[in-house]
Every structure is written in structure tokens, then in C-alpha cells.
Amino acid sequence: MLSVERIHSYYGKAHILNDLSFEVRRGEVVALLGRNGAGKSTTMKSVMQLVRPKQGQVVFQGENLIGQPAFRVAKDGIGYVPEDRRIFTDLTVIENLEVGRQPRRQDAPHWTVEQLFEIFPNLSERRANRGKHMSGGEQQMLTIARTLMGNPSLLLLDEPSEGIAPVIVEQMAATILKLKAEGLTVMISEQNLHFARAVADRAIIIEGGEKKFDGSFKELEAHPEIRDAYLSV
Numbered sequence: 658m659l660s661v662e663r664i665h666s667y668y669g670k671a672h673i674l675n676d677l678s679f680e681v682r683r684g685e686v687v688a689l690l691g692r693n694g695a696g697k698s699t700t701m702k703s704v705m706q707l708v709r710p711k712q713g714q715v716v717f718q719g720e721n722l723i724g725q726p727a728f729r730v731a732k733d734g735i736g737y738v739p740e741d742r743r744i745f746t747d748l749t750v751i752e753n754l755e756v757g758r759q760p761r762r763q764d765a766p767h768w769t770v771e772q773l774f775e776i777f778p779n780l781s782e783r784r785a786n787r788g789k790h791m792s793g794g795e796q797q798m799l800t801i802a803r804t805l806m807g808n809p810s811l812l813l814l815d816e817p818s819e820g821i822a823p824v825i826v827e828q829m830a831a832t833i834l835k836l837k838a839e840g841l842t843v844m845i846s847e848q849n850l851h852f853a854r855a856v857a858d859r860a861i862i863i864e865g866g867e868k869k870f871d872g873s874f875k876e877l878e879a880h881p882e883i884r885d886a887y888l889s890v
């Protein structure tokens with residue numbers, strides 16, 4: 658579904674992603690793992706074209722995304738939830754969801770507000786509340802639900818477990834598994850190996866913008882030296 662091929666991305670002269678390649682297949686949940694500063698967010702931004710790779714290809718459903726504006730990438734079916742999870746604080750939950758509405762896509766699960774309230778019961782209870790009165794975890798759920806209103810084929814979640822209370826982290830894991838069960842393809846970036854293992858089928862580990870591992874969690878468990886070298890556990 659998504660094929661990232663030998664990309665090199667920079668901030669000014671700083672060379673951040675170095676010859677990075679990976680694939681995301683339809684229906685899977687993939688975890689992009691690595692320490693702080695490894696390049697996970699830059700990878701997601703490079704897929705969205707918010708950072709423009711200077712070399713390489715990003716091919717989504719057969720189309721090369723390089724050079725497209727980010728809004729076009731979103732319209733093509735990649736939903737992106739950045740780390741800073743912005744919501745419209747003066748709008749209610751329902752209004753926030755409506756902002757994200759886009760036409761349905763044939764190859765992707767279709768979401769209605771009521772279906773999203775089944776998956777995110779906390780949002781349902783607070784549907785008339787304004788965003789600013791919600792906790793960090795609820796805001797995080799709202800950004801994901803709003804992105805799903807765009808009916809994406811692929812969802813990119815940048816560090817979904819970061820900065821939220823442990824009980825909400827568990828809800829977040831359950832939510833991602835529900836989205837997978839609905840047939841959604843998901844890529845998450847994570848520092849939390851435990852969380853990643855609970856939700857993902859496969860792990861890709863990066864360090865210094867280079868890929869160091871790509872395989873199942875079982876394979877990763879068989880190589881504790883890889884975990885120790887590239888992840889903080």
C-alpha cells in the first residue's frame with residue numbers, strides 16, 4: 658500500500674533520514690520504533706510531504722507522492738495525527754469531528770460520527786463539550802477520531818501513547834486494535850515497546866535516520882541485542 662524507497666530528508670543542512678526504505682501492507686499495523694531523535698516524526702512528515710525528501714520515492718497505492726502538497730496527500734487517503742495533537746479548543750467534540758469530514762473511499766473503512774462514538778465512548782459522553790475542557794487523553798482520542806472522519810486508507814499516528822495517563826494508554830491500545838479489526842491500515846511511531854508489541858504486527862526500528870531492523874516482534878525478541886542497542890526499555 659505504501660512503499661518508501663531510499664529517501665533522504667534534511668532540515669536545512671542537517672541530514673536526518675539516510676537512505677530509508679520500508680513498506681506498509683494493506684491491513685497491517687506497523688510500529689516505527691526508535692529513541693528520541695531517531696527520526697520517527699521526520700519519517701511520517703516525509704510521507705506526508707510536510708518534509709520533502711531530496712532523494713527517493715514515496716509511493717502510495719501506485720502513485721508517487723514526492724512533490725505533492727500535503728493536503729493532496731491527505732486527500733489521497735493518508736490520515737496523519739501529529740505528535741502535537743491540535744484540536745479546535747473553542748469547538749465542541751461534534752464540531753471538531755465535522756471539520757474532518759471527507760467523502761468516503763472505496764478501498765477504506767467508512768466512518769460515521771455514531772460509529773466513531775462507539776469506538777470512542779468517552780467522546781460520545783462529551784459530544785457537546787468544547788475541546789478546551791477535555792483532558793490530554795480525550796484530546797488525543799479526538800484528533801484520531803477527527804482524522805478518521807476523512808475516511809483514510811492509511812492512518813499515521815505519531816506517538817499515540819505519549820503524554821497520556823496509563824489507563825488511557827490501555828484504552829488507546831484497545832482503540833487501535835478495533836481500528837485494525839475494521840480493516841484499517843495503521844502505522845504508529847513509538848518509543849514504548851510494550852505498547853507497540855500490544856498493537857502492531859511488525860516492528861521497524863530506526864536510529865540516526867537509518868533502518869536497523871524490520872521484522873516481527875517474535876524475531877525482535879530473539880535478538881535482545883537489537884532491542885538494547887536501539888530502544889530504551
Ligand SMILES: Nc1ncnc2c1ncn2[C@@H]1O[C@H](COP(=O)(O)OP(=O)(O)OP(=O)(O)O)[C@@H](O)[C@H]1O
Pocket residue numbers: 668671673691692693694695696697698699700
Ligand atoms: N524542525 C526541525 N529543524 C531542525 N532539526 C529538527 C527539526 N525537527 C527535528 N529535528 C531533528 O531531527 C532529528 C530527528 O527528529 P525526529 O523528531 O524525527 O525524531 P523522533 O524519532 O520523532 O523523536 P521524538 O520522539 O523526539 O519526536 C533530531 O535530531 C531532531 O533534533
